[in-house]
Amino acid sequence: MAETGEGTAVSAADRAHAELRELLLRFALLPKQKLNEVALAERLNTSRTPLREALNRLVAEGLLEKGTRGFSVPDLRVDVVTDLFEARLELECAIVRLACERATEAGLEALAGFLDESIAETPDASVDRLIELDIGFHDTLARLAGNAVMRGMLANLNDRIHLVRWIAMDGRRAGTQSQHRDILARVRARDAVGAMALMREHILHRNDGIVAAIRAAYGHVHMLGAR
Amino acid sequence: MAETGEGTAVSAADRAHAELRELLLRFALLPKQKLNEVALAERLNTSRTPLREALNRLVAEGLLEKGTRGFSVPDLRVDVVTDLFEARLELECAIVRLACERATEAGLEALAGFLDESIAETPDASVDRLIELDIGFHDTLARLAGNAVMRGMLANLNDRIHLVRWIAMDGRRAGTQSQHRDILARVRARDAVGAMALMREHILHRNDGIVAAIRAAYGHVHMLGAR
DNA sequence: GTATTCCGCTTTGTATACAGAAAGTGATGC
DNA sequence: GCATCACTTTCTGTATACAAAGCGGAATAC
Known part of the structure; x- marks a missing residue:
């Protein structure tokens, strides 16, 4: 040991x-x-x-x-990745709804601070850092939602979609943080319906072109493989 | 091997x-x-x-x-069990909504048949069998929802809440299958909102008295321990 | 009688050995 | 040149060995 x-x-x-x-x-x-x-x-x-x-x-x-x-290592199968993203969508919507009910003002204030820092950092950030910031926002929401099991489930889903997410984020730097800002505003307003709609839009926006992202991921890993 | x-x-x-x-x-x-x-x-x-x-x-x-x-073996902690049941509730609601969209008529017909058999069997069934039938209904819904990842997540949650569920089912034989019947009717009608409301009611009905169920579970396991 | 220390035994985490399965390589036949 | 076979090497699943940590009981001190 x-x-x-x-x-x-x-x-x-x-x-x-x-x-x-x-x-x-x-x-x-x-x-x-x-x-x-x-x-x-x-x-x-x-x-x-x-x-x-x-x-x-x-x-x-x-x-x-x-x-x-x-x-x-599992193959990147479209049906599995699609299921993973959908599961993430459902879980994130549940989480943001619970966060509307349960988040403390102090917690939301801290998240707003994190968001400010994220936004300041985004123009120059590496893809890895962007993902870190993205996951950081969602994980904090999960913590504020006050259900440790669901938080753990989300963390697992995040690991499992990491590669595809990386590719999708690389192709699309813009918009994430402003969407986070909009979601946070809904949570602060305790507007669960609005928050869930924005979360759905945010993640579906990411889901667009999963097949394309998987193809790109294969291109990426073949490039890695040639290293 | x-x-x-x-x-x-x-x-x-x-x-x-x-x-x-x-x-x-x-x-x-x-x-x-x-x-x-x-x-x-x-x-x-x-x-x-x-x-x-x-x-x-x-x-x-x-x-x-x-x-x-x-x-x-993990302790039966109220906060963890509460989180597990809540996660199950959120997941089951998502599943039943997706089932409303995606279930085939043949699939729903088969589930109705399973439900008929379950109802016929319930009066004389052991608690283990009741749980098996309960899980069978929900797992079939998850299959009909067409998301293998979410089905797997639900299966895992089911394992983790098994003991508490066993106790709760032992104390409350009545009503489960009729609630299943009502849920299935909503799914057949492709009424997602109605189905989710019934699912929520069905599971919250189960969640009532989680603390009591955990205490009873402790009594049960102490009895087992004395064996 | 109670608290502390010591010692022997048991348990756990890990390294290594072993056997069977699988993969790789070279020789042979067509 | 390609396919097949036999042999060798490597890999994987499992058993066993080993060292360190932990536990329990007995002995000792107060």
Whole structure:
């Protein structure tokens, strides 16, 4: 068991899990790629046992798949991605509605501050940073909605759509933060119906051209693969 | 790798996962119980390695928790259970709305048949069977809604609330199937608003007295523990 | 009698070994 | 040149070994 600086022990399996997740979110592991445990264990500087424990967790989280033998990165299938985005839409609408009911004024004030910073940062931000800011806004809304389970479900969906979202965000820098601002205004007004409509528009706007985004994602990962 | 009769290999880890899940759903593993891997491996007739792989999956699925050392069954905490039921409510409402849009006539016809059988069976059914029928109805709706991701999310929530649901169902045999009938009628009429309102009523009806159900669940598991 | 310490045993996280399955490679036949 | 086969190597699922951490009981001190 490795020790962190704060005296909290982090197991090798936990570390492998976190590092694998990073590899997935950075597209260092590509769709349909079959994972080689020996190489991966070496890469992550651990033995196969904690690595396999981490791989099993990621399978349960939907980030990896398990065949009869071995683990692999899921293919980018249109039907699955479509389902993921739709699930996200439904969950986000529920979350924003609950946030209208439950968010504290202090919480909304802090979110407005975050939004100001996001807007200031957007013109020069990398795509990774844009996504971070996007997720930050939505995750804060989820926290303000006061349902930890739903917040966790949203986080999982975010991981699973990360690549497609990255591509879509790259192609479309404009508008996200102003849409966030509009949504926040509705939440502050405790206008659930309005907030949900804007959230739906915001996410459907993103959903447009999922097939195109997936095709672009394939182009992107093939480019990565050629690296 | 064990062979099933149909030539599909089932790994020891897969088997352990399924058996552990069964133990959890049957309350053979109790809230807050610390798991002993050696005893459990012996009980499941496997070695610790595939057992730990299964345990890790169950942690990722929210059915178990992992401390700095070892695995345990989550405590029945009111806030978590409340969140789980609320998440289920939101998800089920989204599902029933999508089912209104997407369900085929044949699919709805089959569900009506299932409902007839469920109603016929209810007076003499065990609680386990009642829950199976309840879950069967909702899962079929989820299938008819045509979003596999959301169906999977619902299945996971169902696992996580199983014990509390069991208690609540035991205390309240009446009304479920007639409520299912009403919901199905709204879906057949493609009345999303009506269907969602009934679904909300159906689940909130269940949610009433979650604290009481959790207390009763504790009584139940203490009785089990004394076995 | 109670609190503390020590020691032996057990448990857990991880590394390594092993066996079977799968993949790769080279030789042979057509 | 291509297909097939046999052999070798590699990979994967699992069992086992090992070291560290934790627990429980006995001994000791007050």
